[in-house]
Amino acid sequence: MTLLEMFLGRVRLRTGWVFLLGAVMLAGAARSAAAQAKIDPELPNEPLYHRRTFLIFPGYETVHQIDGTVPKLKVRQKFELAYRKTVDPSFLAQAVLFALASQPGFYGPQYGPGASGYAERFGYYTASIASSNFIADGIMPSIVHQDPRYFRKGTGSIAGRTWWALRSEFRCEGDNGREVFNSSKVIGYGASTALTGLYGPNGFQGPGKFAESYGSKLTVTFIANLFREFGGVSERQRDPKFPK
Numbered sequence: 001m002t003l004l005e006m007f008l009g010r011v012r013l014r015t016g017w018v019f020l021l022g023a024v025m026l027a028g029a030a031r032s033a034a035a036q037a038k039i040d041p042e043l044p045n046e047p048l049y050h051r052r053t054f055l056i057f058p059g060y061e062t063v064h065q066i067d068g069t070v071p072k073l074k075v076r077q078k079f080e081l082a083y084r085k086t087v088d089p090s091f092l093a094q095a096v097l098f099a100l101a102s103q104p105g106f107y108g109p110q111y112g113p114g115a116s117g118y119a120e121r122f123g124y125y126t127a128s129i130a131s132s133n134f135i136a137d138g139i140m141p142s143i144v145h146q147d148p149r150y151f152r153k154g155t156g157s158i159a160g161r162t163w164w165a166l167r168s169e170f171r172c173e174g175d176n177g178r179e180v181f182n183s184s185k186v187i188g189y190g191a192s193t194a195l196t197g198l199y200g201p202n203g204f205q206g207p208g209k210f211a212e213s214y215g216s217k218l219t220v221t222f223i224a225n226l227f228r229e230f231g232g233v234s235e236r237q238r239d240p241k242f243p244k
Contacts, residue, residue: 037063037151039177043071048080053231058088061137062228066154072175073149075142081149082138086130098125128196132217135195136188145175146184150228165225169218189217 051059060081063070073081085091099121102109111120137148151173153164172182193214 037065037067038069039072039147039173039175040069041072041176043069045074045077046071048073048077048084050084053227056093057090057224057227057231058085060084061149063149063151064154066152072177073141073147078141078148079134079138082133085133085137091129092126094129095122095125098129124196124199127199128192128213131195132189132192135192136185140184140188140191144183146180146182147173147175148184149173150225152229154229161229162226165229166222168225169222185221189221190214193217 048060049064051062051064053059053062099118102121102125109121109124111117111124140146141148150168153161155161156164168182169185170182171179172184174180193210197210197213
């Protein structure tokens with residue numbers, strides 16, 4: 001093992017534990033202003049709207065409306081959201097990029113060099129992303145009655161909106177319209193991480209590897225939230241009534 005690999009290994013391990021600590025701290029300390037749009041459980045149900053971010057990322061999981069109220073999602077829609085994210089072309093693109101990024105062996109499961117090692121890494125990340133989608137966006141939100149969507153802040157300073165993107169990792173809208181601890185994501189990603197650890201290669205188990213993988217999921221979601229918060233949206237819409 002080279003000195004660079006040892007250094008990067010320590011960095012990714014510490015990053016994972018930092019995010020775990022952040023989850024505990026933000027769970028009780030996040031007191032930022034609520035999102036402008038709120039859930040009204042009395043509103044009639046509406047279909048999932050599809051409005052892409054940066055013309056690439058699926059928009060099913062983003063509430064672009066920044067004021068007023070929106071209806072809650074039915075259980076069927078939460079699983080539909082997870083399904084649509086998983087069959088979207090961007091899903092495979094994510095798996096390809098993660099597999100390429102981990103190819104040098106600086107982080108993630110180590111399957112060895114060459115095409116066969118890359119293929120196994122691609123399979124691992126495909127399963128990891130899919131399990132995260134269905135557990136954190138479908139199963140857990142249905143069990144604890146939470147909304148898996150990202151509610152954009154949409155206004156304010158760059159720092160404030162960046163904090164909102166980070167805060168949304170740990171706070172979310174409940175189906176009853178109240179803001180709650182985001183157990184869907186925090187626990188859902190933990191369950192997904194534990195699940196993917198079962199079929200990872202030898203040496204990719206244990207508390208340290210769990211923290212590394214879990215922290216990576218939270219980091220990627222935070223970055224995705226930044227895209228959702230600041231990213232432009234395409235003109236392709238399912239419904240002409242979609243809020244501008």
